[in-house]
Amino acid sequence: MSMSSISYGLLIALAIALVFAAMTDIRRRQIDNWLNLGIALTAPAFWWASGMALWPDVAIQLGLALGAFAVFAGLFALKVMGGGDVKLLTALALWVTPYHFMELLLIMSLAGGALTIVMAAWHVMRRERDKLKIPYGVAIAFGGLWVLAINYLPAGLGAVQAA
Numbered sequence: 001m002s003m004s005s006i007s008y009g010l011l012i013a014l015a016i017a018l019v020f021a022a023m024t025d026i027r028r029r030q031i032d033n034w035l036n037l038g039i040a041l042t043a044p045a046f047w048w049a050s051g052m053a054l055w056p057d058v059a060i061q062l063g064l065a066l067g068a069f070a071v072f073a074g075l076f077a078l079k080v081m082g083g084g085d086v087k088l089l090t091a092l093a094l095w096v097t098p099y100h101f102m103e104l105l106l107i108m109s110l111a112g113g114a115l116t117i118v119m120a121a122w123h124v125m126r127r128e129r130d131k132l133k134i135p136y137g138v139a140i141a142f143g144g145l146w147v148l149a150i151n152y153l154p155a156g157l158g159a160v161q162a163a
Contacts, residue, residue, distance in 0.1 A: 031088050
């Protein structure tokens with residue numbers, strides 16, 4: 001995949017959208033549909049700007065997104081995950097390779113675990129009785145930003161690049 005300045009511009013827009021998703025999830029415990037739709041609908045521009053071929057590259061991205069949606073929609077049905085989180089992860093699956101999506105899920109899980117521990121401790125310290133609601137969009141955004149920073153920055157940006 002060759003990266004152009006348009007690709008990098010789109011990745012910057014994705015990073016901004018991820019930060020916005022995290023902030024709205026913190027504030028309202030909701031990730032807006034228009035934001036998830038915007039992320040998903042911008043992916044084809046990224047595919048084009050990155051020089052991805054329809055077969056197999058774009059087909060793989062679509063298959064990954066479909067698989068992610070199936071798995072996470074199942075978790076939503078079990079009331080384990082929020083709908084906005086499902087849509088955000090599905091939209092992100094359109095942007096990154098399957099390997100990087102697995103990396104995103106790993107980082108998201110670690111960040112989500114840390115976030116849950118911190119919020120649970122805060123919840124107990126404040127002696128709150130209502131149900132604890134974790135803004136998991138924060139963990140998803142962190143995982144997405146991590147993957148973008150490590151794998152999609154241009155070469156020569158220093159210590160952040162993976163070897």
